[in-house]
Amino acid sequence: MELSQTLAQEIVERAMRILPGNVNVMDASGLIIGSGDPARLFTRHAGARQVIAEGRAVALDAVAAARLAGAQAGINLPLYRAGELVGVLGVSGADAEHLRLPAELLRLTAEMLIEQAAGQPPVTSRMTAPLLRQLLTPGAAPEVGRHASLLGLRPELPRDVLLLEFAVPAPGFGDWAQQRLTHSWCLPRKEGQWLWYRPGAQAPEALLGELPGQGWSLQRSAWIPEARPWSGLAETTQRALDLLTVARRLRPDLVRVAQDDLALPTWLQGQAERSHGAWLLEPLLRLRQADRDGQLLATLRSWFAQDASPQACAEALGLHRNGLRHRLERIQALTGRDPRRFAEAADLYCALLLLDQDWANSQS
Structure with missing residues (x-):
């Protein structure tokens, strides 16, 4: 030509x-x-x-x-x-x-x-994918948004973030998604994962229900409903990634998970690598050092899993309630926080989520 x-x-x-x-x-x-x-x-x-x-x-x-x-x-x-x-x-x-x-x-x-x-x-995906990746970089320069406008990508439109993870790769998903929703953006993240940025922030259930008819098997989705213009999408994208990670770990039974389902653990996931969370972890680090067989940490996990019910927790652990009380008192002595008191239990619960996230990161 x-x-x-x-x-x-x-x-x-x-x-x-x-x-x-x-x-x-x-x-x-x-x-x-x-x-x-x-x-x-x-x-x-x-x-x-x-x-x-x-x-x-x-x-x-x-x-x-x-x-x-x-x-x-x-x-x-x-x-x-x-x-x-x-x-x-x-x-x-x-x-x-x-x-x-x-x-x-x-x-x-x-x-x-x-x-x-x-x-x-x-070929829209080939032409726009490099620019979209620039748009979604934290701190992207204003001229990137101006270039997106020049290409007709409408960066000023508020969009939510829907992260989809398929059981097997879905190579045609991006073109289908962009045709299905006008002015939406779609980017492959890694094998089997797509990020879908949708104007309007409508609940995704109806669209997700169409996927099997296209031959795609959805393994898990994570939805951040807060719609933001392009300058805020880097933050909500990271939140969607954090939500997916948390859902895999805490709620593997959930196929379609929204931010409200796991709001606190998702926020803590974002804090896990920040040094200012160390104060929250410190009591549990003392506990872990003294708890050589992991018995007390297992008790604490069960305590929260059973919604702090002494009877249910004792049964789950195969303990008499007096045995459970003894372990809870040891946890209080080592951490300085009583898991039977709401405010102190909240500290321990958040710290436990952070501790488990640190462990998950070390295994990945």
Whole structure:
């Protein structure tokens, strides 16, 4: 495919809406056929010719640009369609490395326009996945959101997060999900897992009920119903991952789990690697050090599993109630917290969740 001058100029005009510097688009021979500087049209671009020769992005600082006739500092990236190099995108600027991210994002836009001009609908997942990953990075730069708007991704729409884990990989799920819900985003995370960002934050039961009919076997889903624009999705994505981890450990019987089902353990999961939680763990670490056979920790787990019922806990452990009382008193003596008193039991319960999470992390 040959890159037309009309298309090249359209790419330039779109790019210059959000970038302060000049933008050039060159054809596969290095000829400038679109530019924000009319004086540069139909001249040879030295940086582009290097890109074409080497098949990679080329950044030029002021010193390197001075050695090439007519070149300016900036970054130049190859444009591809179906694996074929069809042109080069050049963005001028003194700090080439600073321009790399916005230039890469502009390249996505340009390649999508090239696909459309060739009469082929762009492969949405291939075109947008790199940009979505940038959007979902904590602390993503504002220009990433502007590029998403340029591609029509509607980053300003509040979206919830639905994390799905399939029994076997579901490679067609992403295309189905994006067609099923307009303006939703879908990203594969790892084998068998998909992140689905849905505008509207409706309960997912009806959609999940459609999966077997598509031939997909859902193993577990984790839903964070709080809908947020793109700038808040990195946080809710992490919460969905924490919720899935907690559900596997504490409620393996649940296939469809929502944040409210395990709100406190999910929050604690997010705190597990933060040093400021050490004060909460300290009493249980003393207990674990003294509890060489693990008897007292097992008793504490059973106590909470049986909702602090002395009779039920004693039966679950095969103990007389006096034997259970003796163990609870030892736990109180070692930790300084009485599991029979609500406020102190809450401390022990949260600490136990953190302790078990530390153990799970050490085994993974």
